[in-house]
Amino acid sequence: MKKILLGTSALIGAAALASAANAAETPKITLGGFSTFQAGFTGEDQDTNLRAGAFRSDNVITVRVNGKSDAGLGYGAGIDLEADTSDNADSAGVNAERTYVYVDGKWGRLQGGSDLGVAKTMKVDASSIARASGGIDGDFSYFMTSTSGSVIATPDLILDYGATQLGDESSQVINKLSYYTPRFSGFQAGVSYLFDTTGSDRGQLLSRADNTSGEAENVIIGALNYQGKFSNVGVEVGATGEWGNSEVSTRNDLRTYQLGAKFDYMGFSLAGSYGNWGDSLQLKSTGSDSATRFWTVGAAYETGPFGASVTYLDSRFDSGATHNDFSNLSFGVDYKLAAGLTPYAEVNVIQLDPTGTANDNDATVVLVGTQLAF
Numbered sequence: 001m002k003k004i005l006l007g008t009s010a011l012i013g014a015a016a017l018a019s020a021a022n023a024a025e026t027p028k029i030t031l032g033g034f035s036t037f038q039a040g041f042t043g044e045d046q047d048t049n050l051r052a053g054a055f056r057s058d059n060v061i062t063v064r065v066n067g068k069s070d071a072g073l074g075y076g077a078g079i080d081l082e083a084d085t086s087d088n089a090d091s092a093g094v095n096a097e098r099t100y101v102y103v104d105g106k107w108g109r110l111q112g113g114s115d116l117g118v119a120k121t122m123k124v125d126a127s128s129i130a131r132a133s134g135g136i137d138g139d140f141s142y143f144m145t146s147t148s149g150s151v152i153a154t155p156d157l158i159l160d161y162g163a164t165q166l167g168d169e170s171s172q173v174i175n176k177l178s179y180y181t182p183r184f185s186g187f188q189a190g191v192s193y194l195f196d197t198t199g200s201d202r203g204q205l206l207s208r209a210d211n212t213s214g215e216a217e218n219v220i221i222g223a224l225n226y227q228g229k230f231s232n233v234g235v236e237v238g239a240t241g242e243w244g245n246s247e248v249s250t251r252n253d254l255r256t257y258q259l260g261a262k263f264d265y266m267g268f269s270l271a272g273s274y275g276n277w278g279d280s281l282q283l284k285s286t287g288s289d290s291a292t293r294f295w296t297v298g299a300a301y302e303t304g305p306f307g308a309s310v311t312y313l314d315s316r317f318d319s320g321a322t323h324n325d326f327s328n329l330s331f332g333v334d335y336k337l338a339a340g341l342t343p344y345a346e347v348n349v350i351q352l353d354p355t356g357t358a359n360d361n362d363a364t365v366v367l368v369g370t371q372l373a374f
Contacts, residue, residue: 027067027076033083035059038133038369040143046361047145056142059083060097074104078115089142090169091162093202098173109180114173114202117159118180118190122223124238124260125155125273126298126311132332132346133367135311136296140328140348140365141166147361149354151326152294152315155273157242157256158280159197159221171199175206176221186228192221197244197254214281216244216254234264246281254280260296269309272297282319291318305336324354343370 036058043052061083066076080098082088088097093114100113127137137154146165154167162168178192196217198207210217223240237260244254260273277292298311309332317324327350334344346367353360 025068027065030064030066031061032064032374033059033061033081034371034373036369036371038139038367040139041366041368042143042363044145044361044363044365046147050145054143056139057084058089072105074109075102077101088169092169092173096203097169099203106182108182110177111180112175112177114175115178116172117176117192117194117221118178118223119157119192119221119240119242119258120160120172122188122190122225122238123155123240123258123273124225124236124262124271125258125275126271126296126313127155128260128262129269129271129298129300129309130311130330130332131300131307131309131334132344133369135298135309135330135332135346135348136313136328138330138332138346138348139367140330140346140350143365143367144350144352144363145361147352147354147359149322149324149356149359150317150319151324151352151354152275152277152292152317153313153326153328153352155258155275155294155296155313157240157258157275158254158277159194159219159242163199171197174199174201175203178221183227186226188225188227190223190225194219194221194244196247210247212247214251215247216281217247219244219254232265234262236262242280250285251281251283252279256280267302269300269302270298271300277317279318291316306333307335308333322355325351326353327351340373341370342373344368 038056039053040056041053061081063079068074078100079096081096082093087094098115100111100115102109102111127135130136130138133139141153144166151165160172162170174194174197176192176194178190180190181188197215197219200207220243226237228235239259241257242254246253256277258273258275262269262271274295275293294313294315296313298309300309311330314327329349330346332344332346334342336342348365350363352362
């Protein structure tokens, strides 16, 4: 009788578990993405043997998987697949440029993978209101010639800036673990952790090499964001920062921050930010005065399907006696011609002035294109 009872209990338990599993929500898969085609026309100092115009396309397929357990645990994954006839121009990846898995609940959201950190997802600056291709954080760099000398050409902290003069995405999606708190009374906090800043630590690739020159280890990325509305004025404020230990004693530790704010009223928007890289990861022997910094400001207006913006970035990269300056004044307009279909035009007036006149490359980059988001 005892064996019969135990066997019956096991069967009932198994049936209950199967019933609970069947009752759980089946994860839903959503496909999306965008397709962009643009023409760029460039007039610049460094134009030897270069034509003024070129075409460019950019295509991404996004896969989102979202489910929820009977206990209310949310879970899922995200994959942004490259869908072009070339490798990614920003060195973001060959097959995919972003992948992650997550779990969430009333306690917040835990997310891990080759993914953006909280400094990128929670920052506030003038590019957050830019129209067309993104203004000061847009597509101008693809149509402009790089020279030599480090500059800050986009409003990003070090880990989101990349390895090239005009910025790329080679280090944005280093494998990391991130946590986002729930938003409470308008406030939300986030933190990301990386073992180190080696740009090859993405996807299935990893590196355990230590004492690498120019890299940081045990990296913490932090962010605090506030969103609110007072009367008819929308307010968003953000603070982000990066902290890490240099892997070699001859270089400074990683210490950066950015502060930004945005205001919205009756279709009008104003935004700005200040960011500081200090002397992060530079050789201590250069004697940097920690003046490597950037600031942004911008205004935008949206009415119905039409939007327009003007955004500006100014930066200075210091390394000892070297002072490299960069600025970009960007004008953009776009129009939602149909659901998901947005033609746009953009003009970027750029001054790229590293130390030494042979490296200067002042430019005007005009972009005309259209994006289909689906």
